[in-house]
Amino acid sequence: MKILLVGGGGREHALGWKIAQSPLLTRLYLAPGNPGLNLYGEPLGIDADNLDGIVDAALSRNVDLVVVGPEAPLAAGLADRLAQAGVACFGPSAEAARLESSKAFMKEIADAVGAPTAAFARFDDARQAKAYLRECKPPYVVKADGLAAGKGVIIAQTPKDAEIAVDDLLGGALGDAGRTIVIEEFLDGEEASFFAICDGARVTPLIAAQDHKRAFDGDRGPNTGGMGAYSPAPVFTQSIQQQTMDRIVKPVVAELARRGAPFKGVLFAGLMIGDAGPKLIEFNVRFGDPECQVLMRLLKSDLLPVLHAAATGTLGEEPLDWSEDACALVVLAADGYPGAYQKGSVINGVEKAEAIDEVVVFHAGTRKSGDRLVANGGRVLNVTACGRTIRDAVECAYRGVDEIDWPEGYYRRDIGWRALKAFI
Ligand code: AMP
Ligand code: GLY
Numbered sequence: 509m510k511i512l513l514v515g516g517g518g519r520e521h522a523l524g525w526k527i528a529q530s531p532l533l534t535r536l537y538l539a540p541g542n543p544g545l546n547l548y549g550e551p552l553g554i555d556a557d558n559l560d561g562i563v564d565a566a567l568s569r570n571v572d573l574v575v576v577g578p579e580a581p582l583a584a585g586l587a588d589r590l591a592q593a594g595v596a597c598f599g600p601s602a603e604a605a606r607l608e609s610s611k612a613f614m615k616e617i618a619d620a621v622g623a624p625t626a627a628f629a630r631f632d633d634a635r636q637a638k639a640y641l642r643e644c645k646p647p648y649v650v651k652a653d654g655l656a657a658g659k660g661v662i663i664a665q666t667p668k669d670a671e672i673a674v675d676d677l678l679g680g681a682l683g684d685a686g687r688t689i690v691i692e693e694f695l696d697g698e699e700a701s702f703f704a705i706c707d708g709a710r711v712t713p714l715i716a717a718q719d720h721k722r723a724f725d726g727d728r729g730p731n732t733g734g735m736g737a738y739s740p741a742p743v744f745t746q747s748i749q750q751q752t753m754d755r756i757v758k759p760v761v762a763e764l765a766r767r768g769a770p771f772k773g774v775l776f777a778g779l780m781i782g783d784a785g786p787k788l789i790e791f792n793v794r795f796g797d798p799e800c801q802v803l804m805r806l807l808k809s810d811l812l813p814v815l816h817a818a819a820t821g822t823l824g825e826e827p828l829d830w831s832e833d834a835c836a837l838v839v840l841a842a843d844g845y846p847g848a849y850q851k852g853s854v855i856n857g858v859e860k861a862e863a864i865d866e867v868v869v870f871h872a873g874t875r876k877s878g879d880r881l882v883a884n885g886g887r888v889l890n891v892t893a894c895g896r897t898i899r900d901a902v903e904c905a906y907r908g909v910d911e912i913d914w915p916e917g918y919y920r921r922d923i924g925w926r927a928l929k930a931f932i
Contacts, residue, residue, distance in 0.1 A: 517578070552565050582599045598772070623759060648665075648694070696780070703803065707817060713753055714774075717739035731846070845886035855881045
């Protein structure tokens with residue numbers, strides 16, 4: 509099978525690493541790839557947002573399947589363009605991708621099937637939004653409707669701060685993403701990310717992971733794309749998984765099919781697990797980054813036939829096979845991230861880290877400069893390790909981190925703390 513993989517971050521490196529292990533793979537093309545990923549395939553020099561370039565490359569190289577990592581090309585209609593061209597694509601249509609690109613659409617679908625989620629209302633008028641806030645209790649959750657790269661959620665403790673958030677968003681602080689806002693009930697509990705592969709009608713559950721969104725130890729500092737992850741998630745029991753599948757994932761997939769927008773690809777449910785069971789915070793229409801990386805390390809089954817079956821509407825009933833181990837991941841980020849940061853500093857020691865049994869390092873934001881590896885993004889490397897328990901996996905991942913010599917980077921030292929505390 510000839511595959512074209514779209515994207516060039518840690519998530520795509522992990523997908524490529526796993527796809528490369530498939531006996532079904534004959535060729536792997538990369539758009540654009542990265543220095544780690546390029547070991548498994550041929551980089552085509554096409555960026556992930558170059559839809560024309562990707563469609564042309566898929567046709568000219570006669571690929572059997574395009575696997576899309578990030579959400580932006582999906583929201584821009586890459587899957588639709590490939591469908592028109594007759595190329596199978598793992599990733600949803602732009603219409604189905606609205607589950608992620610429009611919070612109001614996600615809420616409408618959740619409401620239509622009675623999926624448990626926070627009570628909400630949407631506004632494009634500040635006066636009405638503030639009148640509604642007066643009926644709510646703190647903390648107040650105010651969100652931009654559109655894609656806002658993690659900046660679109662404000663959790664305000666006081667009515668005054670909530671009103672400021674309303675004025676900022678509707679005033680255009682995030683551009684068009686915030687012209688419509690959603691105000692919703694605050695959900696209490698522990699967060700987990702759950703994933704399911706869908707072929708438009710059928711659904712195969714994957715497993716859950718937990719990530720760490722804040723930049724600094726103790727869950728302090730600004731929100732990031734994720735500074736670490738681990739799986740399994742102790743909070744995500746069999747019973748919680750069953751409830752998530754029955755009340756949220758399956759009914760939502762059925763509702764999208766009923767509306768003529770069948771969901772093909774991986775559905776990522778961001779959940780709050782509280783006393784009343786799982787409640788939906790958000791949907792994403794792609795794998796989580798860095799959650800994908802720990803899932804790929806724990807998946808024993810061949811990934812390629814599952815991706816192909818999802819893309820072609822032929823998903824089987826058989827469950828996937830997972831390792832009994834745990835996996836932990838530590839993100840090495842550039843100093844300053846998620847704010848301004850420098851690119852171009854030299855990184856040494858990746859090979860030494862990977863010489864440790866059970867350690868695999870994925871590249872998230874690197875580039876080659878001659879023979880040297882240099883930083884080229886905010887999140888730069890993902891050090892992953894498997895172990896018998898989460899504690900073993902975390903300890904091993906940090907042994908890997910210790911081998912990496914990159915003075916211009918930083919990382920959290922407490923990845924997995926919630927899970928480790930649960931075991932004391
Ligand atoms: P989102 O962009 O919707 O994933 O929200 C970003 C983060 O804000 C989530 O990961 C949660 O930590 C938090 N959050 C969003 N909505 C709620 C809510 N209704 N209650 C509590 N926390 C929330
Ligand atoms: N790690 C969260 C995300 O990929 O959105």
